[in-house]
Amino acid sequence: MQYIQRKSLLYKSGVEYGDYTINHVEGCSHGCMYPCYAMLMAKRFGKVKSYEEWIKPKIVSNAAELLKKEIPKHRDKIKFVHLCFSTDPFMYGYQEITDLSVTLIRMLNDAGIKCTALTKGILPDELAKLSPSNEFGITLISLNEDYRSQYEPFSAPYKERIKSLYRLHKKGVKTWVSIEPYPTPNIIDQKFEEILKSVAFADKIIFGRLNYNGMVSQYQDHKGFYNKLSRQVIEFCKKNNKEYHIKEGTMTNNLKSNKSDVTASLFGRQEILAAAGR
Ligand code: SF4
Numbered sequence: 001m002q003y004i005q006r007k008s009l010l011y012k013s014g015v016e017y018g019d020y021t022i023n024h025v026e027g028c029s030h031g032c033m034y035p036c037y038a039m040l041m042a043k044r045f046g047k048v049k050s051y052e053e054w055i056k057p058k059i060v061s062n063a064a065e066l067l068k069k070e071i072p073k074h075r076d077k078i079k080f081v082h083l084c085f086s087t088d089p090f091m092y093g094y095q096e097i098t099d100l101s102v103t104l105i106r107m108l109n110d111a112g113i114k115c116t117a118l119t120k121g122i123l124p125d126e127l128a129k130l131s132p133s134n135e136f137g138i139t140l141i142s143l144n145e146d147y148r149s150q151y152e153p154f155s156a157p158y159k160e161r162i163k164s165l166y167r168l169h170k171k172g173v174k175t176w177v178s179i180e181p182y183p184t185p186n187i188i189d190q191k192f193e194e195i196l197k198s199v200a201f202a203d204k205i206i207f208g209r210l211n212y213n214g215m216v217s218q219y220q221d222h223k224g225f226y227n228k229l230s231r232q233v234i235e236f237c238k239k240n241n242k243e244y245h246i247k248e249g250t251m252t253n254n255l256k257s258n259k260s261d262v263t264a265s266l267f268g269r270q271e272i273l274a275a276a277g278r
């Protein structure tokens with residue numbers, strides 16, 4: 001494992017459903033090939049030179065020390081902290097990263113701060129012992145392991161991911177699933193309802209299209225395809241009393257009449273309204 005030091009850790013994110021965030025690892029061993037937006041940004045800003053360098057994660061060795069100093073400065077402004085927008089907090093096969101993520105979540109919770117986390121790895125059971133306000137999620141865009149090997153080559157197998165989420169759900173943890181970046185049928189033809197059914201126990205669903213991939217626009221009716229699936233997510237969630245969020249640019253028709261649906265967010269309507277007034 002490689003280590004780096006940083007000067008700061010906790011910051012306000014500009015991401016659609018984000019508030020504050022930390023990225024206590026640089027790079028990500030999952031090596032997604034959609035491509036990975038975080039890797040594109042890291043390359044653009046000169047943090048990594050190549051894919052090979054990106055998939056060798058570097059832990060921020062002073063992360064806990066930085067967080068301890070920064071929590072008191074930001075505590076009053078934070079609604080929640082998300083792990084992570086430019087790496088994965090529970091990288092598959094990297095116990096040291098999982099342990100550090102749990103430590104940092106515990107520190108934030110101890111200061112009364114709620115955390116959310118999203119992974120393509122395995123959510124550890126010990127998360128169930130942390131604050132009940134936390135929300136933990138997995139990304140799930142397929143159930144096909146061949147697809148995973150091609151596009152998320154070093155991530156956790158889909159069944160293992162779902163099982164780890166289910167274990168937390170059974171322990172009373174609030175769980176969510178990010179079905180994003182969802183591929184068009186010319187990339188993989190799959191039954192969307194089977195993906196929804198496999199995570200029917202989760203409390204929230206986020207759905208989003210695949211971006212930065214030319215194959216999507218080659219699919220003739222990609223807009224119609226994403227509109228149809230967005231409606232399917234909304235109907236599924238309404239019927240099963242779940243929260244949902246359709247990512248910007250995914251649902252391009254009927255946006256006006258569905259505005260309240262589209263903004264019924266990952267983090268609940270009240271929090272979205274509060275965020276809008278911020
Ligand atoms: S898990 Fe996320 S951060 Fe890691 S390579 Fe995949 S898309 Fe990038």
